[in-house]
Amino acid sequence: EEFLARIRVLLRRKSGSSVSVLRVADLELDQRSRKVTRAGKEIELTNREFALLEYLVQNAGMVVTRTMISEHVWQDDFDTFSNVIAVYVNYLRSKVDKGFDKPLIHSVRGVGYIVKELP
Secondary structure (H helix, E strand, O other), X not given: OHHHHHHHHHHHOOOOOOOOEEEEOOEEEEXXXXXXXXXXXXXXXXXXXXXXXXXXXXXXXXXXXXXXXXXXXXXXXXXXXXXXXXHHHHHHHHHHHOOOOOOOEEEEOOOEEEEOOOO
């Protein structure tokens, strides 16, 4: 069990990447300081919200499934049939998208979620 947990941690890391600030449109996520800003406004996130947003932003432009999210954010013993992921995505939407003209977090019905700026 510990071995598998260590492998998951290694897989989450970007090998050889020195980039610590991830950007999508006007959203910036600093992985080192764990600071998130949108249009210059700082956004306070819980550890779980930050991990979820970080995973979504790392995969910006790609659809991530609930299973992918559960494996990378929640890891062990997670019931993929619960609505916990949807609840946390709603938390993120209220913090990251509310009050801005263009939302960045989108649902792909029956598949998962994607972070991108729509034209």
